Amino acid sequence: MATSLSEAYRDTTLQLKHIIPLDFDSIHDLPESHVWTTKDNLLSEKGDILSIPVIDLNALNATELVRNACQKWGMFHLINHGIPLSLVEEAEEHARRLFGLPVERKLKALRSPSGATGYGVARISQFFSKSMWHEGFTIMGSAVEHAKELWPDEYEEFCDTMDNYQKKMKSLAYEILLLILKALEVDDQNQDQEMNICSPSFYQSEGALQLNSYPCCPNPNRAVGLAPHTDSLLLTILHQNNTNGLQIFQEGVGWVPVPPVSGALVVNMGDLMHIISNARFPTVYHRVVPNETKHRFSIAYFYGPPTDSIIAPLSKFQIPCFRPVTLKDYISLKSKHLEKALPLLRI
Numbered sequence: 001m002a003t004s005l006s007e008a009y010r011d012t013t014l015q016l017k018h019i020i021p022l023d024f025d026s027i028h029d030l031p032e033s034h035v036w037t038t039k040d041n042l043l044s045e046k047g048d049i050l051s052i053p054v055i056d057l058n059a060l061n062a063t064e065l066v067r068n069a070c071q072k073w074g075m076f077h078l079i080n081h082g083i084p085l086s087l088v089e090e091a092e093e094h095a096r097r098l099f100g101l102p103v104e105r106k107l108k109a110l111r112s113p114s115g116a117t118g119y120g121v122a123r124i125s126q127f128f129s130k131s132m133w134h135e136g137f138t139i140m141g142s143a144v145e146h147a148k149e150l151w152p153d154e155y156e157e158f159c160d161t162m163d164n165y166q167k168k169m170k171s172l173a174y175e176i177l178l179l180i181l182k183a184l185e186v187d188d189q190n191q192d193q194e195m196n197i198c199s200p201s202f203y204q205s206e207g208a209l210q211l212n213s214y215p216c217c218p219n220p221n222r223a224v225g226l227a228p229h230t231d232s233l234l235l236t237i238l239h240q241n242n243t244n245g246l247q248i249f250q251e252g253v254g255w256v257p258v259p260p261v262s263g264a265l266v267v268n269m270g271d272l273m274h275i276i277s278n279a280r281f282p283t284v285y286h287r288v289v290p291n292e293t294k295h296r297f298s299i300a301y302f303y304g305p306p307t308d309s310i311i312a313p314l315s316k317f318q319i320p321c322f323r324p325v326t327l328k329d330y331i332s333l334k335s336k337h338l339e340k341a342l343p344l345l346r347i
Protein backbone atom coordinates (compact mmCIF):
# COMPACT_ATOMS: atom_id res chain seq x y z
CA MET A 1 0.00 0.00 0.00
CA ALA A 2 1.34 3.44 -0.95
CA THR A 3 1.88 5.97 1.83
CA SER A 4 -1.16 8.25 2.05
CA LEU A 5 -0.71 11.98 1.47
CA SER A 6 -1.30 12.68 5.16
CA GLU A 7 1.36 10.12 6.11
CA ALA A 8 3.80 11.74 3.67
CA TYR A 9 3.21 15.10 5.37
CA ARG A 10 3.38 13.51 8.82
CA ASP A 11 6.99 12.62 8.06
CA THR A 12 7.81 16.32 7.56
CA THR A 13 7.34 17.68 11.06
CA LEU A 14 7.00 21.46 11.01
CA GLN A 15 9.64 23.60 12.69
CA LEU A 16 7.34 26.43 13.69
CA LYS A 17 8.02 29.11 16.26
CA HIS A 18 4.42 30.29 16.17
CA ILE A 19 1.97 27.53 15.42
CA ILE A 20 -1.09 29.40 16.63
CA PRO A 21 -2.75 32.10 14.53
CA LEU A 22 -3.51 35.44 16.16
CA ASP A 23 -6.82 36.05 17.93
CA PHE A 24 -7.74 38.51 15.17
CA ASP A 25 -10.96 39.70 16.83
CA SER A 26 -9.13 41.11 19.81
CA ILE A 27 -6.52 43.07 17.79
CA HIS A 28 -6.98 46.67 16.67
CA ASP A 29 -3.42 47.58 15.62
CA LEU A 30 -1.03 45.55 13.51
CA PRO A 31 1.39 43.87 15.94
CA GLU A 32 5.14 44.01 15.18
CA SER A 33 5.08 40.22 14.62
CA HIS A 34 2.86 40.84 11.57
CA VAL A 35 4.64 43.85 10.04
CA TRP A 36 6.39 42.88 6.78
CA THR A 37 8.92 45.06 5.02
CA THR A 38 8.72 43.69 1.49
CA LYS A 39 10.26 45.79 -1.24
CA ASP A 40 8.39 44.08 -4.05
CA ASN A 41 4.92 44.94 -2.85
CA LEU A 42 4.10 46.92 -5.94
CA LEU A 43 1.33 45.91 -8.29
CA SER A 44 2.15 45.76 -11.95
CA GLU A 45 1.33 49.01 -13.72
CA LYS A 46 -0.42 46.90 -16.30
CA GLY A 47 -2.32 45.11 -13.50
CA ASP A 48 -5.60 46.73 -14.47
CA ILE A 49 -5.48 45.72 -18.10
CA LEU A 50 -4.05 42.26 -17.66
CA SER A 51 -6.49 39.56 -16.76
CA ILE A 52 -6.44 35.83 -16.30
CA PRO A 53 -8.50 34.11 -19.03
CA VAL A 54 -11.97 32.75 -18.31
CA ILE A 55 -12.47 29.32 -19.89
CA ASP A 56 -15.75 27.48 -20.43
CA LEU A 57 -15.09 23.79 -19.76
CA ASN A 58 -17.62 22.91 -22.46
CA ALA A 59 -16.18 25.20 -25.14
CA LEU A 60 -15.35 23.40 -28.39
CA ASN A 61 -11.85 24.86 -28.32
CA ALA A 62 -11.31 24.29 -24.58
CA THR A 63 -8.06 22.35 -25.20
CA GLU A 64 -6.51 25.21 -27.13
CA LEU A 65 -7.71 27.79 -24.60
CA VAL A 66 -6.28 25.72 -21.75
CA ARG A 67 -2.95 25.32 -23.61
CA ASN A 68 -2.64 29.08 -24.10
CA ALA A 69 -3.68 29.94 -20.55
CA CYS A 70 -1.37 27.37 -18.98
CA GLN A 71 1.56 28.48 -21.08
CA LYS A 72 1.11 32.18 -20.47
CA TRP A 73 -0.26 32.27 -16.92
CA GLY A 74 -0.26 28.78 -15.44
CA MET A 75 -3.75 29.75 -14.34
CA PHE A 76 -7.30 30.28 -15.59
CA HIS A 77 -10.83 30.89 -14.32
CA LEU A 78 -13.10 27.94 -15.11
CA ILE A 79 -16.81 28.30 -15.76
CA ASN A 80 -19.41 25.63 -16.54
CA HIS A 81 -17.33 23.33 -14.33
CA GLY A 82 -20.29 21.29 -13.13
CA ILE A 83 -19.80 21.89 -9.39
CA PRO A 84 -23.18 22.97 -8.00
CA LEU A 85 -23.14 26.54 -6.71
CA SER A 86 -25.16 25.34 -3.70
CA LEU A 87 -22.28 23.02 -2.67
CA VAL A 88 -19.69 25.78 -2.99
CA GLU A 89 -21.90 28.14 -0.95
CA GLU A 90 -22.49 25.46 1.67
CA ALA A 91 -18.72 24.82 2.00
CA GLU A 92 -18.04 28.57 2.27
CA GLU A 93 -20.71 28.88 4.95
CA HIS A 94 -19.06 26.10 6.97
CA ALA A 95 -15.69 27.85 6.62
CA ARG A 96 -17.22 31.10 7.91
CA ARG A 97 -18.78 29.25 10.83
CA LEU A 98 -15.50 27.52 11.66
CA PHE A 99 -13.34 30.65 11.62
CA GLY A 100 -16.07 32.57 13.48
CA LEU A 101 -15.76 30.26 16.49
CA PRO A 102 -14.10 31.63 19.64
CA VAL A 103 -10.33 31.18 19.55
CA GLU A 104 -10.36 28.72 22.52
CA ARG A 105 -12.63 26.42 20.53
CA LYS A 106 -10.52 26.62 17.35
CA LEU A 107 -7.41 25.81 19.38
CA LYS A 108 -8.98 22.52 20.45
CA ALA A 109 -8.71 21.48 16.79
CA LEU A 110 -5.13 22.69 16.34
CA ARG A 111 -3.02 20.78 13.79
CA SER A 112 -0.14 19.08 15.56
CA PRO A 113 3.40 19.85 14.26
CA SER A 114 3.58 16.39 12.68
CA GLY A 115 -0.10 16.31 11.70
CA ALA A 116 -1.83 17.05 8.44
CA THR A 117 -5.41 17.91 9.41
CA GLY A 118 -6.51 20.74 11.69
CA TYR A 119 -6.57 24.44 12.44
CA GLY A 120 -3.45 26.60 12.30
CA VAL A 121 -0.99 28.72 10.38
CA ALA A 122 0.03 27.80 6.79
CA ARG A 123 2.77 25.16 6.51
CA ILE A 124 5.04 27.65 4.70
CA SER A 125 5.05 29.89 7.80
CA GLN A 126 8.18 28.14 9.06
CA PHE A 127 10.20 29.79 6.27
CA PHE A 128 9.30 33.37 7.24
CA SER A 129 10.29 35.38 10.28
CA LYS A 130 7.04 37.40 10.21
CA SER A 131 3.54 36.00 10.71
CA MET A 132 0.76 36.14 8.15
CA TRP A 133 -2.65 37.77 8.49
CA HIS A 134 -4.26 34.39 7.96
CA GLU A 135 -5.72 31.36 9.65
CA GLY A 136 -6.32 28.04 7.96
CA PHE A 137 -7.95 24.68 8.42
CA THR A 138 -6.43 21.78 6.50
CA ILE A 139 -8.26 18.54 5.73
CA MET A 140 -6.40 15.48 4.52
CA GLY A 141 -8.44 12.30 4.78
CA SER A 142 -11.03 12.40 7.53
CA ALA A 143 -11.81 15.61 9.42
CA VAL A 144 -14.01 13.85 11.99
CA GLU A 145 -11.58 13.86 14.90
CA HIS A 146 -10.91 17.61 14.58
CA ALA A 147 -14.50 18.57 13.71
CA LYS A 148 -15.70 16.83 16.89
CA GLU A 149 -13.50 19.22 18.87
CA LEU A 150 -15.08 22.18 17.10
CA TRP A 151 -18.70 21.07 17.28
CA PRO A 152 -19.03 18.07 19.64
CA ASP A 153 -22.71 17.55 18.81
CA GLU A 154 -23.01 18.70 15.23
CA TYR A 155 -19.80 17.86 13.45
CA GLU A 156 -21.40 15.50 10.91
CA GLU A 157 -22.84 18.19 8.69
CA PHE A 158 -19.41 19.84 8.34
CA CYS A 159 -17.72 16.52 7.56
CA ASP A 160 -20.39 15.46 5.04
CA THR A 161 -20.11 18.76 3.16
CA MET A 162 -16.30 18.61 3.11
CA ASP A 163 -16.34 14.96 1.93
CA ASN A 164 -18.81 15.77 -0.80
CA TYR A 165 -16.86 18.87 -1.84
CA GLN A 166 -13.60 16.88 -2.05
CA LYS A 167 -15.25 14.08 -4.02
CA LYS A 168 -16.63 16.52 -6.59
CA MET A 169 -13.36 18.46 -6.79
CA LYS A 170 -11.42 15.26 -7.35
CA SER A 171 -13.56 14.29 -10.36
CA LEU A 172 -13.25 17.80 -11.76
CA ALA A 173 -9.49 17.81 -11.20
CA TYR A 174 -9.17 14.52 -13.06
CA GLU A 175 -11.19 15.95 -15.95
CA ILE A 176 -8.96 19.03 -16.01
CA LEU A 177 -5.83 16.85 -15.91
CA LEU A 178 -7.01 14.92 -18.98
CA LEU A 179 -7.67 18.21 -20.75
CA ILE A 180 -4.21 19.46 -19.83
CA LEU A 181 -2.60 16.25 -21.13
CA LYS A 182 -4.49 16.82 -24.37
CA ALA A 183 -3.23 20.40 -24.39
CA LEU A 184 0.27 18.97 -24.02
CA GLU A 185 -0.46 16.79 -27.06
CA VAL A 186 -0.29 13.44 -25.28
CA ASP A 187 -2.22 10.89 -27.42
CA ASP A 188 -5.18 9.15 -25.81
CA GLN A 189 -3.38 5.81 -26.28
CA ASN A 190 -0.28 7.04 -24.47
CA GLN A 191 -2.12 8.71 -21.61
CA ASP A 192 -2.25 5.68 -19.35
CA GLN A 193 1.51 5.21 -19.57
CA GLU A 194 2.05 8.61 -18.03
CA MET A 195 2.01 8.40 -14.22
CA ASN A 196 -0.35 5.41 -14.54
CA ILE A 197 -3.25 7.83 -14.64
CA CYS A 198 -5.78 5.24 -15.77
CA SER A 199 -5.06 2.88 -12.85
CA PRO A 200 -7.52 2.66 -9.94
CA SER A 201 -4.72 3.62 -7.53
CA PHE A 202 -4.27 6.92 -9.36
CA TYR A 203 -7.94 7.68 -8.97
CA GLN A 204 -7.86 6.68 -5.30
CA SER A 205 -5.08 9.15 -4.50
CA GLU A 206 -5.82 11.46 -1.61
CA GLY A 207 -6.04 15.22 -2.24
CA ALA A 208 -6.10 17.95 0.38
CA LEU A 209 -8.53 20.72 1.20
CA GLN A 210 -7.47 24.02 2.73
CA LEU A 211 -9.98 26.49 4.16
CA ASN A 212 -8.41 29.95 4.33
CA SER A 213 -9.53 33.00 6.28
CA TYR A 214 -8.06 36.51 5.99
CA PRO A 215 -9.83 38.75 8.52
CA CYS A 216 -10.14 42.52 7.99
CA CYS A 217 -6.71 43.99 8.63
CA PRO A 218 -6.00 47.32 10.40
CA ASN A 219 -2.96 48.06 8.20
CA PRO A 220 -3.13 46.01 4.99
CA ASN A 221 -0.19 47.78 3.33
CA ARG A 222 2.24 46.48 5.92
CA ALA A 223 0.76 43.00 6.32
CA VAL A 224 0.78 39.85 4.22
CA GLY A 225 -2.22 37.52 3.96
CA LEU A 226 -0.45 34.52 2.52
CA ALA A 227 3.23 34.86 1.63
CA PRO A 228 4.36 34.27 -1.98
CA HIS A 229 4.55 30.56 -2.77
CA THR A 230 3.87 27.97 -5.42
CA ASP A 231 1.51 25.06 -4.74
CA SER A 232 3.28 21.72 -4.58
CA LEU A 233 0.96 19.24 -6.29
CA LEU A 234 -0.30 18.93 -9.88
CA LEU A 235 -3.07 21.49 -9.82
CA THR A 236 -5.15 23.51 -7.38
CA ILE A 237 -8.84 24.40 -7.72
CA LEU A 238 -9.70 27.50 -5.75
CA HIS A 239 -12.97 29.08 -4.71
CA GLN A 240 -12.63 32.67 -3.51
CA ASN A 241 -15.46 34.60 -1.88
CA ASN A 242 -16.39 37.94 -3.29
CA THR A 243 -13.30 39.69 -1.88
CA ASN A 244 -10.09 40.63 -3.70
CA GLY A 245 -6.66 39.65 -2.46
CA LEU A 246 -5.18 36.94 -4.66
CA GLN A 247 -2.29 38.05 -6.88
CA ILE A 248 0.08 36.18 -9.17
CA PHE A 249 3.61 37.11 -10.15
CA GLN A 250 4.51 37.33 -13.83
CA GLU A 251 8.14 37.63 -14.82
CA GLY A 252 8.78 41.06 -16.35
CA VAL A 253 5.29 42.27 -15.39
CA GLY A 254 5.00 42.16 -11.60
CA TRP A 255 2.10 41.26 -9.33
CA VAL A 256 -1.19 40.87 -11.18
CA PRO A 257 -4.50 40.76 -9.25
CA VAL A 258 -6.88 37.85 -9.77
CA PRO A 259 -10.25 39.33 -8.81
CA PRO A 260 -13.06 36.83 -8.23
CA VAL A 261 -15.26 35.99 -11.23
CA SER A 262 -18.80 35.12 -10.20
CA GLY A 263 -19.47 31.37 -10.44
CA ALA A 264 -15.94 30.57 -11.62
CA LEU A 265 -13.27 28.47 -9.95
CA VAL A 266 -9.61 29.40 -10.28
CA VAL A 267 -7.39 26.60 -11.59
CA ASN A 268 -3.66 26.93 -11.09
CA MET A 269 -0.71 24.78 -12.03
CA GLY A 270 1.48 23.42 -9.25
CA ASP A 271 5.10 22.26 -9.08
CA LEU A 272 4.36 18.72 -10.29
CA MET A 273 2.66 20.06 -13.42
CA HIS A 274 5.72 22.19 -14.09
CA ILE A 275 7.82 19.02 -13.94
CA ILE A 276 5.60 16.83 -16.11
CA SER A 277 5.20 19.59 -18.71
CA ASN A 278 9.01 19.84 -18.85
CA ALA A 279 8.72 23.49 -17.73
CA ARG A 280 6.34 24.37 -20.56
CA PHE A 281 3.70 25.34 -18.00
CA PRO A 282 4.86 27.58 -15.15
CA THR A 283 4.04 26.75 -11.55
CA VAL A 284 2.23 29.84 -10.38
CA TYR A 285 3.95 32.06 -7.82
CA HIS A 286 1.10 33.67 -5.91
CA ARG A 287 0.24 35.49 -2.70
CA VAL A 288 -2.71 37.02 -0.88
CA VAL A 289 -2.83 40.62 0.33
CA PRO A 290 -5.21 41.46 3.16
CA ASN A 291 -8.12 43.87 3.02
CA GLU A 292 -9.05 46.60 5.49
CA THR A 293 -12.82 46.26 5.33
CA LYS A 294 -13.69 42.86 3.88
CA HIS A 295 -13.03 39.42 5.30
CA ARG A 296 -11.70 37.10 2.60
CA PHE A 297 -12.38 33.37 2.62
CA SER A 298 -11.08 30.85 0.13
CA ILE A 299 -11.21 27.08 -0.30
CA ALA A 300 -8.34 25.40 -2.11
CA TYR A 301 -8.41 21.79 -3.30
CA PHE A 302 -4.94 20.37 -4.01
CA TYR A 303 -4.83 17.50 -6.46
CA GLY A 304 -1.98 15.09 -6.94
CA PRO A 305 -1.12 11.50 -7.84
CA PRO A 306 -0.47 8.71 -5.29
CA THR A 307 2.60 9.47 -3.18
CA ASP A 308 4.63 6.61 -4.69
CA SER A 309 4.08 7.87 -8.28
CA ILE A 310 7.20 8.81 -10.15
CA ILE A 311 6.97 12.38 -11.35
CA ALA A 312 9.04 13.12 -14.42
CA PRO A 313 8.70 15.07 -17.67
CA LEU A 314 6.20 13.29 -19.96
CA SER A 315 7.89 10.73 -22.21
CA LYS A 316 7.19 12.86 -25.32
CA PHE A 317 9.84 15.32 -24.14
CA GLN A 318 13.07 13.92 -25.50
CA ILE A 319 15.32 16.21 -23.51
CA PRO A 320 13.89 16.16 -19.99
CA CYS A 321 14.91 19.11 -17.85
CA PHE A 322 13.98 17.56 -14.49
CA ARG A 323 15.15 14.42 -12.72
CA PRO A 324 12.40 11.93 -11.77
CA VAL A 325 11.18 12.08 -8.17
CA THR A 326 8.41 10.35 -6.22
CA LEU A 327 5.75 12.63 -4.78
CA LYS A 328 6.72 11.48 -1.28
CA ASP A 329 10.33 12.56 -1.85
CA TYR A 330 9.22 15.82 -3.43
CA ILE A 331 7.11 16.64 -0.35
CA SER A 332 10.12 16.02 1.82
CA LEU A 333 12.38 18.13 -0.45
CA LYS A 334 9.90 21.01 -0.47
CA SER A 335 9.45 20.94 3.30
CA LYS A 336 13.20 21.50 3.65
CA HIS A 337 13.95 23.82 0.73
CA LEU A 338 10.62 25.48 -0.23
CA GLU A 339 11.13 27.30 -3.54
CA LYS A 340 14.61 25.85 -4.02
CA ALA A 341 13.10 22.35 -4.27
CA LEU A 342 12.31 22.62 -8.01
CA PRO A 343 15.74 24.01 -9.03
CA LEU A 344 17.33 21.13 -7.11
CA LEU A 345 15.66 18.71 -9.53
CA ARG A 346 16.80 20.58 -12.64
CA ILE A 347 19.09 18.67 -14.96
Ligand SMILES: C=C1C[C@]23C[C@@]1(O)CC[C@H]2[C@@]12CCC[C@@](C)(C(=O)O1)[C@H]2[C@@H]3C(=O)O
Nearest residue numbers: 009122123124138208210229231232233302
Ligand atom coordinates in the same frame (compact mmCIF):
# COMPACT_ATOMS: atom_id res chain seq x y z
C1 LIG B 1 -1.31 19.14 0.11
C2 LIG B 1 -0.95 20.28 0.64
C3 LIG B 1 -0.64 21.49 -0.14
C4 LIG B 1 -0.23 22.50 0.92
C5 LIG B 1 0.34 21.62 1.95
C6 LIG B 1 -0.72 20.55 2.05
O1 LIG B 1 -0.25 19.53 2.83
C7 LIG B 1 -2.00 21.10 2.68
C8 LIG B 1 -1.94 22.58 2.83
C9 LIG B 1 -1.45 23.23 1.52
C10 LIG B 1 -0.98 24.64 1.75
C11 LIG B 1 -2.12 25.69 1.78
C12 LIG B 1 -1.52 27.08 1.99
C13 LIG B 1 -0.30 27.34 1.08
C14 LIG B 1 0.66 26.12 1.12
C15 LIG B 1 1.95 26.42 0.40
C16 LIG B 1 0.83 25.72 2.57
O2 LIG B 1 1.64 26.17 3.35
O3 LIG B 1 -0.12 24.79 2.89
C17 LIG B 1 -0.07 24.90 0.58
C18 LIG B 1 0.73 23.61 0.48
C19 LIG B 1 1.44 23.35 -0.83
O4 LIG B 1 0.86 23.46 -1.93
O5 LIG B 1 2.62 23.03 -0.75
Ligand SMILES: O=C(O)CCC(=O)C(=O)O
Nearest residue numbers: 210212240246288298300
Ligand atom coordinates in the same frame (compact mmCIF):
# COMPACT_ATOMS: atom_id res chain seq x y z
O1 LIG C 1 -6.72 32.52 -0.61
C1 LIG C 1 -6.28 32.39 -1.71
O2 LIG C 1 -6.79 32.89 -2.68
C2 LIG C 1 -5.02 31.61 -1.98
C3 LIG C 1 -4.91 30.37 -1.19
C4 LIG C 1 -3.67 29.63 -1.55
O3 LIG C 1 -2.83 30.09 -2.27
C5 LIG C 1 -3.49 28.29 -1.02
O4 LIG C 1 -4.32 27.83 -0.20
O5 LIG C 1 -2.50 27.65 -1.44
Ligand SMILES: [Fe+2]
Nearest residue numbers: 229230231286
Ligand atom coordinates in the same frame (compact mmCIF):
# COMPACT_ATOMS: atom_id res chain seq x y z
FE1 LIG D 1 -1.47 28.55 -2.97
